[in-house]
Amino acid sequence: MIDLLLVHGVVITMDKERRIIEDGAVAIDKGRILEVGKTEYLLEKYEAKRVKDCNHHVVLPGLIDVHGHAGHSMMKTLAMDTPSVWLDMITRTYNHFTTDDFWYMDGKLSALERLKAGITTGTSIIGGSPRSDDPIFALNHAKAYSEVGVREIVCTGPCNPPWPQSFSRWVDGKQMTKEVTYDEVLKGAEAVIEALNHSHDDHVRAFITPFVIVPSVNPSAPTPADQLYGLTEFDHYQAKKIRQIARKYNTRIHSDAFGGMIHLAIQDKENALLGPDVHLQHCRGISFDEARILAETGTNVSQAPGFGQVNARTPITELIEMGATVAISTDGTAPAATFDLFQAMRKTQMYHQAALKDYYYLPPGKLLEMVTIDAARCVGWDDELGSLEAGKKADIITVNMQQPHLTPAFMHVHRLVYQAVASDVDNVIVDGVVIMEDRKVLNVDEKEILKEANEESLRTIERAGIERYMQPTKYFWGHARSYVDERR
Known part of the structure; x- marks a missing residue:
């Protein structure tokens, strides 16, 4: 007798043939998919401890968010009226004013957000730029994800120079600040990887994550060609250590x-942070030559839709046409992103169609690939995740299609990509275990998480003295353009 049988759904497999099975079923046992096929056939073949009717639902692989940030779920929209100071503000807050509990509570909130959006695997950079001076922050975040039941890829490593840098940890209500060297930060990252990679029954993996692959140039925007003077000694050292x-x-x-x-990066022929084991987020403003290098080296790429794509686009269409693996990420959730990959698909399509002035780029099927099987390839987990196939992990979501905005019941991939939103996800299964059913979260108390997250967020804001970034400017209402007219 098998554990679970999902029946009477429209099953979007994302397998090699991209099969869509009307009145489809998925047989699940011991955390893995046994078989995918027609309901009538699988009901005859298997006796199950539980049979779940998925009538009026689309059944598809759990979504995979390949890039986001730990901490951001607790700091949403802060400094949105002053975006030019946001990065400095958030980095200072994460590095000096967060408690150990902050990272645990952010993990709970972040995992809950992703779960309710149908994301069964989420990547989390510990901080805005990675923080690894102490393993406790990553350990607490991963523990929280495991308790909620969502898979997490924890990413931590060195932030950018200068070194040494100061970091704070709060112990018994007191701020303990110390100077940390680059090599000490690397040791902290190693401790995280050693403790977390393939931990929690392989619900958690850990990657080494320098802030950027070349720290000597602009870390947040493209560097003009006439300012690319070559790799520094520290650039070489970081690549070698990573x-x-x-x-x-x-x-x-x-x-x-x-x-x-x-x-x-390609100039360091021995240690370049490029290749099939590397996943690079953003890649905005790269040249055609750089896109070619990414494709030829098999480097994986992801991008999140946002205003930055207007100023410097990620050439994802060109990368795809050259054979690169490209995924869509949320980069969530601060200052103004969400973990809604359905919206991210639509935004990605809109930005790139507008930039290329061509309506026909990024069809719906490709967009869905970019948050399922392509995303799994991007993080090196496609042997077990990203599609509904026999032998793979049973990470599955169902979307309730019996709603006005998702009716009529045809062209199901189009309907998901163009009309669905995160709150349409009804059921989530990870490792064959139902962790959300009919939108009720089963492993944790959702209301308690929201209460504790609110309280810890406000304590952190007060501790950091950043309440001013919560206040709107006098141009908030009734004006076509915002100004600040004051230093914050």
Whole structure:
């Protein structure tokens, strides 16, 4: 007798044939998919401890969010009226004013948000730029994800120079600040990887994550070609150390990249942070030559839709046409993103169709691939995740299609990509275990998480003295354009 049989759904497999099975079923046992097929056939073949009727639902692989940030779920929309100071404000807060409990509560809230959006695997950078001076922050975040039941890829490593840098940890209500060297931060990252990679029954994996692949140039935007002077000694040193850690723990590398960095990185022929074991977020403003390098080296790429795509686009259509694996991420959830990958698909399509002035780029099927099977490839987990196939992990979601905005009941992929939102996800299964049923979260007390997250967020804001960033400007109402007219 098998554990679970899902029946009478429209099953979007995302397998190699991209089968869509009307009145389909999925047989699940011991955390894995046994078979996918027609309901009538599987009901005859298997006796199940539980049969779940998925009538009026689409059944598909759990969504995979390949890039987001731990901490951000607790700091949403802060400093939205002053975005030019946001990065400095959030980095200072994370590095000096967060408690150990903050990271645990953010993990609970973040995992809950992702769960209710149908994301069964989420990548979390510990902080805005990675923080690894002490393993406790990553350990607490991963513990929270495990308790909620969602898979997490924890990413931590060195932030950018100068070194040494100061970091604070709060102990018994007191701020304990210390200077930390680059090598000490690397040791902290190693401790996280050693403790977390393949931990919690392989619900958690850990990647080594420098803030960017070349730290000597602009870390947040493309660098002009006439300012690419070559790799520095520290650039070479970081690449070498990151490569050593990845090999030592047999893990992957995740980082950010912007225009110019790939041109520089490839010059380190021995340790370049490029290749099939590397996943780069953003890649905005890269040149055609750099896109070609990414494709030729098999480097995985992801991008999140946002205003930055207007100023410097990630050439995802060109990368796809050259054979690169490209995924859509949320980069959630601060200052103004969400963990809604349905909306992210639509936004991605809109930005790139507008930039290319071509309505026909990024069809719905490709967009759905970019948050399922392509996303699984991006993080090196496609052997077990990203599609509904025999032998793979039973990470499955169902979307309730019996709603006005998702009716009529045909062209189901189009309907998901163009009309669905995160709150349409009704059921979530991870490792064959139902962790959300009819939108009720089963492993944790949702109301208690929201209460505790609110309280910890407000305590952190007060501790950091950043209440002013919660206040709107006098141009908030009734004006076509915002100004600040004061230093905050």
